[in-house]
Amino acid sequence: xxxxxxxxxxxxxxxxxxxxxxxxxxxxxxxxxxxxxxxxxxxxxxxxxxxxxxxxxxxxxxxxxxxxxxxxxxxxxxxxxxxxxxxxxxxxxxxxxxxxxxxxx
Numbered sequence: 206x207x208x209x210x211x212x213x214x215x216x217x218x219x220x221x222x223x224x225x226x227x228x229x230x231x232x233x234x235x236x237x238x239x240x241x242x243x244x245x246x247x248x249x250x251x252x253x254x255x256x257x258x259x260x261x262x263x264x265x266x267x268x269x270x271x272x273x274x275x276x277x278x279x280x281x282x283x284x285x286x287x288x289x290x291x292x293x294x295x296x297x298x299x300x301x302x303x304x305x306x307x308x309x310x
Contacts, residue, residue: 206222246267254260274282 206219210218251262254262
């Protein structure tokens with residue numbers, strides 16, 4: 206709260222600023238608590254995978270609060286991966302042919 210508002214404006218503004226500050230602190234505390242829980246979960250996964258014969262540590266971050274993907278979304282992801290692999294293969298073939306072309310001349 207700026208000093209000008211504190212000394213010259215309505216005294217009820219102090220309570221509005223205080224309530225806003227308290228809500229912000231509560232949100233930050235909840236976020237810190239969630240991050241600590243998430244870190245503990247990852248540690249649990251790491252320790253479990255280290256001591257288990259069949260355990261695996263996740264290869265990518267775990268997504269929470271997401272809705273299950275539809276069949277169409279899964280299909281689209283697969284098509285995107287195939288397109289990406291095809292593009293990568295074409296680039297490799299092009300690079301290889303350019304190298305071979307340089308060696309011949």
